[in-house]
Amino acid sequence: DTEVTQTPKHLVMGMTNKKxxxxxxxxxxxxxxxxxxxxxxxxELMFVYSYEKLSINESVPSRFSPxxxxxxxxxxxxxxxxxxxxxxxxxxxxQELAGAGAEQYFGPGTRLTVT
Amino acid sequence: AQSVTQLDSxxxxxxxxxxxxxxxxxxxxxxxxxxxxxxxxxxxxLLLKYLSGSTxxxxxxxxxxxxxxxxxxxxxxxxxxxxxxxxxxxxxxxRAQGAQKLVFGQGTRLTINP
Numbered sequence: 001d002t003e004v005t006q007t008p009k010h011l012v013m014g015m016t017n018k019k020x021x022x023x024x025x026x027x028x029x030x031x032x033x034x035x036x037x038x039x040x041x042x043x044e045l046m047f048v049y050s051y052e053k054l055s056i057n058e059s060v061p062s063r064f065s066p067x068x069x070x071x072x073x074x075x076x077x078x079x080x081x082x083x084x085x086x087x088x089x090x091x092x093x094x095q096e097l098a099g100a101g102a103e104q105y106f107g108p109g110t111r112l113t114v115t
Numbered sequence: 116a117q118s119v120t121q122l123d124s125x126x127x128x129x130x131x132x133x134x135x136x137x138x139x140x141x142x143x144x145x146x147x148x149x150x151x152x153x154x155x156x157x158x159x160x161l162l163l164k165y166l167s168g169s170t171x172x173x174x175x176x177x178x179x180x181x182x183x184x185x186x187x188x189x190x191x192x193x194x195x196x197x198x199x200x201x202x203x204x205x206x207x208x209x210r211a212q213g214a215q216k217l218v219f220g221q222g223t224r225l226t227i228n229p
Binding site: 004006031040041042043045048050055056090092094097098102103104105106107108109111 | 147149151156157158159160161164205209212213214215216217219220221222
């Protein structure tokens with residue numbers, strides 16, 4: 001199984017809502033990532049977890065809150081978002097955070113629209 | 116820090132013609148190099164990667180790339196494209212040592228015309 005799954009596929013939320021994005025992998029990978037991708041742009045790294053600990057935070061606003069409940073799951077909690085946060089949110093995982101085992105596998109993404 | 120430049124934002128090609136998508140990178144340390152493909156409304160799929168060893172790397176769907184250290188390039192090629200190759204292609208680089216943070220190029224939109 002080389003699949004990363006993400007739910008929901010689409011999400012529309014108001015600026016006062018609280019919602020969560022979910023990512024799951026069953027490849028035994030120990031590193032998991034959140035990316036944000038705007039239209040016609042490359043993915044931008046947001047957060048990296050390694051062995052369930054937050055390893056990298058790319059200065060993301062606090063309205064985005066990541067959580068890694070276990071080695072297979074990664075959540076992204078959303079609160080008080082702005083319309084400019086509308087984007088495709090991609091999750092990825094890799095065997096390790098560094099070295100030759102760090103090839104990243106991407107999920108299909110969640111298309112988020114903030115109204 | 117690492118950076119990636121994809122020299123063409125759009126490449127139109129006729130079906131069954133060869134194609135080359137160009138990628139140059141900048142880094143003061145050893146790097147790993149990747150090409151990813153993104154079909155409309157989908158996530159990214161790894162086409163191929165260069166970690167070490169042979170500079171000619173073969174990937175999925177008939178794609179290959181050549182790592183050229185002196186020219187700091189990693190161009191992607193396919194000898195004969197199909198309509199189904201229409202997609203966005205991203206070149207990416209990461210440090211070979213330490214935490215792997217992928218740095219992506221701006222992407223090249225490959226359009227295959229019949």
